[in-house]
Amino acid sequence: MGKVTGxxxxxxxxxxxxPVELRLKDYGEIFTGTHNESHLQNQGARCMDCGVPFCQSDDGCPINNLIPEWNDLVYNDKWEEALxxxxxxxxxxxxxxxxxPAPCEGSCVLGMNNPAVTIKNIEQAIIDKGFEQGWIKPYDVECKTGKKIAIVGSGPAGLAAADELNKLGYGVSVFERDDRIGGLLMYGIPNMKLGKDIVDRRINFMKDCGVEFITNVNVGKDITIQALQQDFDAVILTTGASxxxxxxxxxxxxxxxHMAMEYLTINTKSxxxxxxxxxxxxSxxxxxxxxxxxxxxxxxCIGTAIRQGAKSVVNFELMSQPPAERADDNPWPLWPLxxxxxxxxxxxxxTFGKDPREYQxxxxxxxxxxxxELTGLTTINVEFNNGQLVEITGSEKTWDTQLVLLSMGFVSPEHYVSDDANIKLDDRGNYKADYDQYQTSQAGIFTAGDCRRGQSLVVWAIDEGRGVAKRVNEYLA
Known part of the structure; x- marks a missing residue:
């Protein structure tokens, strides 16, 4: 694939x-908005004829993107085919x-002893060019099944399921408790990393294709799952791990x-x-x-706080600073830590003259x-000894702060929806359903995404949305 010696x-x-000094003046995307095609063709040329493309393996892309194929097509200036x-x-x-974060690049075969192919850059350029050139047009569904599906939650898993099921001829209605569609894509990721015009463009495209979106409806509170089951042939829960x-x-x-997601949501909404x-x-x-x-x-949170004019920003990490290169116990094709x-x-x-991260x-x-009111906090340095976290005596320190943002991950979905649906939970508090099956303990109710597998990546949510759509189609066939 690509150029043999590329x-x-x-x-x-x-x-x-x-440039940092320019992008800090606004909340626009950090990306330039333009792509140098000849540069990207050269980068596509670096894709090796590696025999077994680990970028598509279980350690690489969860949705099995045909990465070597579209790298080769970009190298050969066949952008529409690449799309x-x-x-x-x-x-x-x-x-x-x-x-x-591009796990595909972490498992790129070239990455064994050279820097990996710029897969993520090429992917973004292909889709951006597709929209710019008008190659992406609303599709017509020729055969309608007459059956209806309700999807609860409009994050990437719910949107992927909606797109797939709509293409199969089902009537799809997506319910969202917030005032805008997109879930974490809309409110969980700030505008500078994912422009909301990009999200809205996709939502409007899906509307043009026939998907119905219903906002400001909190399923489990404003309307029950039982009520949805009376009007729909199947229900899919994609509520995320919030x-x-x-x-x-x-x-x-x-x-x-404050919780980090509360902070990001309020500021994006503002x-x-x-x-x-x-x-x-x-603020x-x-x-x-x-x-x-x-x-x-x-x-x-760091990027948002700086743009808002924070006096200082420090980021605490519990773990030690990662190494510059892979450790011996972190070999290719595992994700490089x-x-x-x-x-x-x-x-x-x-802005402040130093990396904001403080480790251990x-x-x-x-x-x-x-x-x-918050005026400060106290810390102590720690280290790991035989897997045990040990506090270092005498390392106590007091820090001035008036705003603390907790960004320590998510433990499970909120449970009012599962309580209303009367579905079982797994031992981590997620909606219980086997991977590749997605069926909950209640007939006709399916689940996918972070609420099923736990906090994960957008690409895994898309994979699960596509997977649950397949199972629901089999269920209703």
Whole structure:
């Protein structure tokens, strides 16, 4: 695939983001919005004729994207054919091309001893060009089944299921408790990483194809699952894993300690409603901000806080700093656990002169002022000894802060929907259903995405949405 000697001739070179000093002035996407096609053709040329493309394996892309095929087509300047190949497996490349961490690149065969192919860049460029050139047009469903399906939750799993089932001729209605469609795509990921015009473009496209979207309806509270079952032939729960992991330490009730997703949601909604996110009800402006927990959500909090005019931003990590290269116990093709600098880290470096991350820190307590407001917190350094977390005596420290954002992942879906549906949970509190089956303990009720498998990637949600659509089609056949 690609050029036979391309991986020898061309070095890996990713597409650059907008300069930090420019992008920090707005909430627009960090991406430039343009793609250098000749550059991307050279990058596509690096895709090897590797025999077994591990980028499509279980350690690579969950939806089995035909990566070598569309890399080769881009190299040969056949962009429309590349788009056709891409859309065979991925309903929403414009989302994954922007926010997916690219496990495919982690398992790229070239990555054994060279930098991997820039798969994610090429994917984003293909779909962006497809929309720009008008190659992506609403489809007509010739054969209607006459059967209706209700999907609860409009995140990537729900949208993928809706798209697949709509193509099969079912009447699909997607219910969303928020005022806008998209789930975490809309409110959980800030605009600079995934423009909401990109989300709206896909939603409007799906509407044009016949999918019905219903907002401001909280299934399980505003309407029961039983009521949905009376009107629909099947119900699919794709509510996500929205029960965030808390930090139960002293003075947790201090005014100024918030969940990261609450912070991101409020500020994205403010941006969409008023055009401003730096004057929302939960702004970091002028505050010393501490983000507890890393990952993509932590990075998004860093980037948002800087744009709002935070006085300082620090990011606490419980684990030690990752190595620059793979460790011996982290071999290819496993996901490389290495040190990375994401967009928010680079922005903090530019703004405050240093990487915001502080490693091996455990928060012991919050500090409250006379009116219950957050004024600081205390930490202690930790290390792992034979798998056990050990506090380092004498390393206690007090930090000034007026805003703490908890970004420590999610433990399960909220349970009012499962309680209403009377479905069983697994031992982690997720809706119980086997992978590749998606059937809950109640006939006619299916589930997919983070609410079934636990917190995961957008690409896994798409995979599960496609999978549950297949099972529901078999169920109703």
């Amino acid at each position: 991986f020898k001739e061309f070095d890996r070179k990713t597409e650059e983001y907008r 056709s190949r891409l859309l065979k497996t991925n309903n929403f490349p414009e989302f994954t091309g922007r926010v997916c 029960e965030a992991r808390d930090l139960p330490v002293d003075n947790r009730d201090a005014k100024g300690v 941006l969409l409603d008023t055009g401003r996110a730096d004057e929302s009800d939960l 970091a402006k002028g505050k010393d901000v501490i983000v507890i927990g890393g990952g993509d959500t932590g990075t998004d 290495i040190y990375r600098v994401d967009y928010g880290h680079a922005e903090a470096q530019s 820190l455990m928060t012991k307590s919050f500090i409250k002022g006379s009116n219950g």
